[in-house]
Amino acid sequence: MTAIRSRYLDGWARDALAERPAATVLHLGCGLDSRVYRITPPLTGRWYDVDYPEVIALRRRLYPDRPGYDMIASSVTAPDWSSQVPADRFAVIIAEGLTMYLTKDETRRLFERLTHHLPHGVVMFDAWNSFGMRAGARQGVIKASGAELGGWGIDDPGDLETLVPGLEFVAEQTFFDIPELDRYGWPLRLACRAMNRFPALRNMGRLLRYRF
Template sequence: MPRLRPDLDPLRETLLLTLHARALDARSPRPILGDLHSARIAERIDYDFARLKVKPSLVCGTALRAKKLDEAVRAFAAAHPDAVVLDLGCGLDTRALRCDLPGGIDWYDVDFPDVVALRSQFLPEISHRVGADLTTSGWLDPLPRDRPAMIVAEGVLPFLPGAAFQRLTRQLTEHFRTGELALNGYTRFAAWSMKYHPAIKAIGISAAQGFDDAREPEAWQAGLTLADEQLLTRAPEVREFPQPLRAMTRAMGCSAWLSRQGTRVLRYRF
């Protein structure tokens, strides 16, 4: 099968970074997420992944946060068998395949139109695909309003300009009657420091959005209530990290402040 070379601008190119990280985890001796779908997709892409200079910390962090968000989706679907799932900024993520939810769930993968078109070249049509710019209005209108919604926003927060993420959150909670929002929550420092990460520098973008207090979104007038804050430095899966990353992560886990500068997964009810 011939390999495909995607034509992506720097913002969209970040989807290759997370895809590569998941693929490296799947190929590792002790995978955390074990996403073989991502590994197979990466093999079909003509791209110099080595230029991203992905380190074990990014591989493990990406795999662990994806696993925790998958768990949140499965738990919500188990409690709400008629739910709608939205995966915002989905890129080439294979979450719908990994979660393998029952037929009563309607899954919507949302990203820029050209990214949605790219997905069709690598992934089966097991979900509804919505091509949209998340900073615009109207793209939610065709989606059902009267069903509980599980909304996943992995990696979206830092890349939306200004208060766009807050506006997006209000649009989502106004559209859906009830549900949950799950995301990996960057502090302001963590989001700011992303631009110095070798992989982000290689792509050439700047990311700057974040919030420190997990309860801050409760003041966004979106009806959010914090349900859970997981500090992933304290997750049991850290035992699968390679050394010396495992020891460093466990040391960070002794401090809540340091842990929040790493990866945390936040869940909000509305």
């Protein structure tokens, strides 16, 4: 599922960059993701990977430099990191596996700051609903990592439009009725098809896209 999430977000990001090759990409909570090397954005654009200082320090040891590519070592919730990003261009903001770790207030302040700082852009990320948030809190891998979930699930894409009035909802993508399902074994295929029938289950994790 994580690979599928990445594949679909890569597709959305490629489409956005095909339309706006000079865009500034902000890849928030990048972790060790190799997205910039997979997508190889046009050299006319800029790309910033943003994550905590210890993650960026590790990235710097692992990945080579690339023209137009830079990293910002900061929490995305810090008020000042976006001042390192020139505010002159259309922005493509990608946040994979991040929003579920932010509180509602942190999410609001982050997107308010970015939509005020940058002229126009698109925002794409995966989101959990309230049910997904409760289920996620029980996941062994999250407990073992010591990561804390933010506690705010996005049940309706309009919830974020209300929270951050500059954002306009554009599209969503569920993971439970995609062509790639045909390549799963039948038990998982069956489970996905069953989950797709119930909104609370279908929207446990999905991709959302907005513009501003």
